[in-house]
Amino acid sequence: MNDQEQLKMLNILEQQKLHQQQVDRVLKVVLPIVAFLLAVICANFNMLSTLGTIVMMTIAFWMVGIQRKVVWHWATVVIVYCLIDNLYSYQGSFNLDAFGRQCGTTxxxxxxxxxxRPYIDRWLMKSNTTPRK
Known part of the structure; x- marks a missing residue:
C-alpha cells in the first residue's frame, strides 16, 4: 500500500469511529429508558425487584450495546439474577411464570x-456516506 491509500484508510476509520461515538451518545440515553420501561412491566411485584431489575437491565444493556461485551456472558448474568430475584420475591419458592416473564423479556x-448494534453502525455509516439529493 502506498501512503495515499493508507491515508484514505485512516480517514475512513476515523469517520467510522465518529459514527460509532454518535450511536453511543444516542444509546446512552435510550438504553436506560428502555431498561426502566421493561423493568416496570416484567419485574416481580415488589419494589426491590423493580429497582434491582432496572439496575441489572441498565448495566447489561450498557455492556452489550455500548461497551460491546459478549452477549452470552451477560445472558448468563441475567439468568442468574432472575433466578435469585425470583427466589427472594416468592420467599424461597420458584414461580415459573414470573421467571419466564422477567428472564424471557430481558x-x-x-x-x-x-x-x-453492528447493523445500526453500518446503517449510520452508509446513510452518511451516500450523497443526498
Whole structure:
C-alpha cells in the first residue's frame, strides 16, 4: 500500500469511529429508558425487584450495546439474577411464570441490542456516506 491509500484508510476509520461515538451518545440515553420501561412491566411485584431489575437491565444493556461485551456472558448474568430475584420475591419458592416473564423479556431485548448494534453502525455509516439529493 502506498501512503495515499493508507491515508484514505485512516480517514475512513476515523469517520467510522465518529459514527460509532454518535450511536453511543444516542444509546446512552435510550438504553436506560428502555431498561426502566421493561423493568416496570416484567419485574416481580415488589419494589426491590423493580429497582434491582432496572439496575441489572441498565448495566447489561450498557455492556452489550455500548461497551460491546459478549452477549452470552451477560445472558448468563441475567439468568442468574432472575433466578435469585425470583427466589427472594416468592420467599424461597420458584414461580415459573414470573421467571419466564422477567428472564424471557430481558434476554430477548438483550439479544436484540447485542445483535442489532453492528447493523445500526453500518446503517449510520452508509446513510452518511451516500450523497443526498
Amino acid at each position: 434476554l430477548v431485548f438483550l439479544w436484540i441490542i447485542g445483535i442489532g
